[in-house]
Amino acid sequence: MKLSILNLVPLREGQDYRQAIEAMVSLAKLAESLGVERYWIAEHHNMPNLASSATQLLIQHTLANTSTLKVGSGGVMLPNHAPYLVAEQYGTLATLYPGRVQLGLGRAPGTDMRTARALRRGAIHPEFMDDLLELRGYFENTNPVSAYPAAGLEIPFYILGSSTDSAYLAAELGLPYAFASHFAPEMMEEAVAIYRRLFKPSKHLEKPYVILGANAILADTHEQAQQLATTYMLFALGILRNARRKLHEPFASLEELWETFSVSPQEQAWLAQRSEYAFIGTPATVAFRLEQLQKQVEFDELMAVSYIFDEEKQHYSYSLLKNVVDGLS
Template identity: 65%
Template sequence: MKLSILNLVPVREGQNYQQAMASMVTLAQYAEQIGIERYWIAEHHNTKNLASSATALLIQHTLAHTETLRVGSGGVMLPNHSPYIVAEQYGTLETLYPNRVELGLGRAPGTDMRTAYALRKGREHSDFPTEIAELRGYFENTNPVSAYPAAGLKVPFYILGSSTESAYLAAELGLPYAFASHFAPRMMEMAVEIYRKQFKPSPHLAAPYVILGVNAIVAQTDEQARQLATTQTQFFLNVVTNAQQNLQPPLASADDVWKRHLSAQFPPHFGPVDFQEIPLYNQERAVVEQMTACSLIGSSASVTHQLNTLRDQVHFDEIMAVSYIFDEQLQRLSYKMLKEIVDKI
């Protein structure tokens, strides 16, 4: 099994964007040092607590500050971009940093619909399989026009997805499949099973290859890991409520996250009524818990057990971990401990 890292480039409380990008590079350098398989950077727009809007630029910046690490897009949200421009950009990156660039491709906008419209002016309708074929054509130099310096270069493609539709597509194209179970685990087992059963070997890949996104927080003790994970809980609560707060320091416990949210959002007006017992006020917690169901949280022993259980549940070849840990030193330690666990399995 292999271990990779996904980075959304979150802005920690007290940081500015420049400092968040510096943290991204520092983590990449550490990932290279401990032998991480690949380091992908996400694409998000109109999200003020994430600095990952100009993905290609961040990839270039990361490549420039590392030596051997493979760096890719997790992913390029292809409907947002002209395939021709994507080919030119990633062909340029491949020319500058040979055999280190990867193209993860997704069909989601990575933003809200109004922002998606701003991104896609004049391209409101897109067809993901057709755009992938067009993009491939620029690298193979088989389209009516050429995209230099991409023409003739071999940049590996990966299909990203969170549904069965993406599984069918990845299988049909004979490409590696990265499933976004780190935030959308509901269809994980079904999608991976479809991909493996329907996979058609291609010139790019002889056998199915599954990368599974997971949230991962490893610490010296289960108690410390659970406390660190309150930052993750706050992050996903921000996603659900669209609060867009910067990445927050950990609280004492998960219950403290929800008590603080309850007091901030829903002050009681009827005396001794426990609002936590009313289903309406637990909806956000239920959604967050559903989104984060694919999380490895605990000591080395606990995470080893959780990872083995996950392997029994679904057949994958690689995990791509994202760790919402506020303290950067503890985040690096978490990845180191996770790498040691993966190496033993």
């Protein structure tokens, strides 16, 4: 099993956007020192608590501040972009940083529909498959027009998904598949099974490769991990209530969080379901749960996202997780 990191570049209470981006770079440097497989940056729009809107610029900034780390998009939401411009932008990045740039590609807009219209100005948008093939054509230089300096460059593509639709597509194209079980756990098993069953080898990939996204919060004791996880729970609650909050300092307990924000039993149940594949606890507990998940779902790589308020404790959590994953490999 390999370990990677996903970053949505969240703002913490008391931070501005510049400080959130500085924290993104700091975490990237840690990721490089730990030797993680890849570091991906998400794309979201019209969300005041996230700085991950101009993803390609954040990727460039991360690449410039690291030396060997592979950095990619988690992902480029193709409905928001003309494939031609994506090819030009990421072709430029790959020219500046050879062998370090990756393209995770998604079919969702990563925002609400009003913002999606603002991004594309109401343009009629092709099917996701058509966009993918057009984008690939620019790198292979087989389209009627060329996208320089992308033409002729090899950049690895990854299909992102949170439903079974993306599993069929990744299998048909013979590409690696990254499933977002950190926010859509319901279809994970079915989607991975479809992908592995229908996978067609391609010139890009001989056999299936599955990356699972998961929330992960590790600490020396169970109590410490549970307390740190209250930040994540409030962040997730904000998604449910459409109240986009910055990362909040942890509460003493979940009970204090429930009481402070009047969280109903139904909301608590939703949060529990959403956290079904979250790895929260000590290294020993997380190692056991990862082993159990590997028996349940065949996956090759864990891509962790960690909503921890204190940056130092977040870095320590990732260090513990890397040790756990290395011990299972």
